[in-house]
Amino acid sequence: MRQLKKLIVPVLSLSLVLPTMASAAPAPVKPAAPTVNTPAADLRAGLDYLLSEHFVLAVNAMTKAYDGAKDADLAFKALDQNALDMTPAIASIYGKAGAAEFERIFREHNNYTDDLVMATKMKDQAKLDEVADEVEEFVVEFADFLDTATEGKLPQEAAEDALRLHEQQVQETFEQYIAGDYKGAYETYREGFSLMFVISKALSSAIVEQMPEKFGHSKADTKAADLRSTLNSLAAEHVALTVPQMQKQFEGAKDYQALIDAEKAHTADFKEAIKSIYGQAGADQFEKIWVENHIMAQSDIAIAAMKGDMAARAEVNKRVESFVKEFGSFLGAATEQNLPAAAAQDAIRTHENQVAAAFDHYAAGDYEKSYMSFREAYKFVFGIGQALGGAIVTQFSEEFQEEASPHDMTKIWLKIGSKDLSVDGKVTKMDTAPFIWSGTAFVPLRYLSEGIGAEVKWDEKTRTIWVMAGEDTLTFWLGKDYMEVNGEKRDIGTKLFARDGRTAIPLRFIAELLGWDVKWNDAEWSITLTKSMME
Structure with a gap:
């Protein structure tokens, strides 16, 4: 089964996409006010959605x-329609011939999809x-198409690597x-979903670089565009998890509890944002409001339908x-009415009605209308990401300014999936590689620390790691979501864990902690x- 595009680039953690307001350094030169509404950001958002x-x-x-569900044929029909919906977008950039070739592939x-399921x-x-x-x-064929279409801005080798990774994740989800x-x-599934937004950033950046005038010399990878994309991801994943969870809970499917747990993890991510x-x-x-009369209420809608209890449903609707x-009201107050509460x-009311419609049609056995409502609900939330992102950028304008003249003298170079670590041109082979997990890029703490000249010590009994960098001592603990700098506690944002016998740490956190700037190469x-240079 083929899932289209896996085009690349390391995914950004929420703390990277949503700059920390208290610590973000002001840009040395202030250009025009930042905005989420640029041609390049619009392109990226469109690709986010599709x-x-x-x-x-x-x-x-x-x-x-695989389950032989009654709506299996309509599920495939919706998938095929999504591909058809992409064709006009491709045509607007690469013309009818390019769109036709894309659609064919x-x-x-x-x-x-069907071939793999039947064979399994x-x-x-x-x-x-x-x-x-x-x-x-x-x-190979699709990577070649992307390389040719973007005139090498998205190289074939990189596209192939990304496509294979995507295929592996899709198949692994299915097999599990x-x-x-x-x-x-x-x-x-959540990992694979997150990578779609990484792909859209890579592809939109390549297209914008290829056709700068077509997109008004705007960029797809600004802080404001990153924010819009992250909010798109959070809102859309909510729909992608909630609708099937309600449907499966109504049917008593074996996996509905796992979907509830996935929603809890998603809520935690949204809370961190x-x-x-x-x-x-x-x-x-946010968490209190989001969970009590929203996530829990949607589950209660399924329970009421399962019991045929209309009175209970009426109470849930309230x-x-x-x-x-x-x-x-919360969003209006938080954004200082840059997003008016009304x-x-x-x-939000439109969103709730769309989700309810997708469920109600499904419960009534009208699967065609259910898929129509689901797709409407899914598309709609990308507008919410745009509106909320625009309000936040307006509210914290200085935090989303772009540096006019970024410095690009390379010191350290790593690559997702590669064991090569280059420090000032000197390459060291690591025994593990940087990777992406739950939407965040992780790197091996020891190799990165030693690469910049720090000393690393490990205590097996207490699962403690010490990094001595100059006059500073950094203390980390496996399984903890905080660390200390010279005894001062700092939140990491996620619990540290080991992979391939090496402690993995979010790249953005350790880079900023050690005073380094991060630059991603999408290609x-x-x-x-x-x-x-701001130290």
């Missing part, structure tokens, strides 16, 4: 087909091998699902309306660390 929806619909089509790869159900290894060969053919490992399946802007108090208030008013409430999927 590519992420493709992933959601593709996984859904595979699992529905892309729609054909969607057909592998029949345990037909020969057919599985054949599908694997077809997948590889797609990877059919094996009954629902927890693992939805964890992998709010915290990075409005602090702990704002994050706590709770949902309470959420609409409270959350809209406008926020209108948008190479590489990371360059340079000394900050």
Whole structure:
């Protein structure tokens, strides 16, 4: 089964995409006011929507087909329609011929979905091998198309690497699902979903670089565009998890609890995003509002439908309306009315109605209308990301200014998936590679620290790591989401863990902690660390 695009670039953590308001350094030169509404940001947002929806619909089509669900054919139809919806977007950039070639490659790869599922159900290894060969053919052909279309701005090798990674994640999600490992399946699903937004950034950046005049010399990778994309991701993933969770809970499906757990993890991510802007108090208030009369209420809608309890449903509807008013007011107050509370409430109410419609049609057995409502709900939230992102950028304008003259003297170079570490041109082979996990780029703490001349010590008994950098001592603990600098506690934002026997740490956190600036190369999927000139 082929999932379209996996084009690259290391994914950004929420703290990277949403600059910490208290510590972001002011730009030396202040250009025009930053905005989420530029031609390049619009292109990226459009790709955010189409590519992420493709992933959601593709996984859904595979699992529905394997389960022999009544709506399996409509699931594939929705997937195919998503591919058709991409064609006009491609035509607007590369013309009718380019769009036709894209559609041929892309729609054909969607057909592998059914082939893979059928071969898996029949345990037909020969057919599985054949599908694997077809997948590889797609990877090479589509990567060549992207390389040619972008005139090398998105190189074929990088595109191939990304496409293969994407295919692996899709297949792993499917395999974990059919094996009954629902927890693992939805964890992998969330990773794969997150990567779609990485892909859209890479592809939009390549296109904008290729055609600067067409996009008004705007850029797809500004802080404001990053914010808009992150909010797109958070809002869209909520829809992608909530609608199937309600449907599966209504049916009593074996995986509905795993979906509830995935929603909890998503809520935690959303809370961290709010915290990075409005602090702990704002994050706590968000969580309370978001969960009680929203996430829990949507689950209660499924329970009421399962019992045929119309009175209970009416009570839940009142709770949902309470959420609409409270959350809209929260957003209005938090953004200092840059997003008016009334406008926020209108948008949230529309969202709730669309989600409810997708569920109600499904519960009534009208699967065609259910898919229509789901796709409407999914598309709608990308407008919310734009509106909320615009309000935040206006509110904290200085924090989203771009540096006019970035310094690019390379000091340290790494690459996602590569064990090479270059320090001032000298390459060291690591025994593990940087990787992406839950939307964040992680690097091996020891190698990065030693690469810049720091001394690293480890205590197995207490699971403690000390990094001696100059006169500073940094203390980390495996399993803890905080560390200390000379005894002063600092929040990392995520619990440290080991991978391949090495402590992994979020790249953005350690780079800023040690005073380095981070630069991503979308084409190479590489990371360059340079000394900050703002120290």
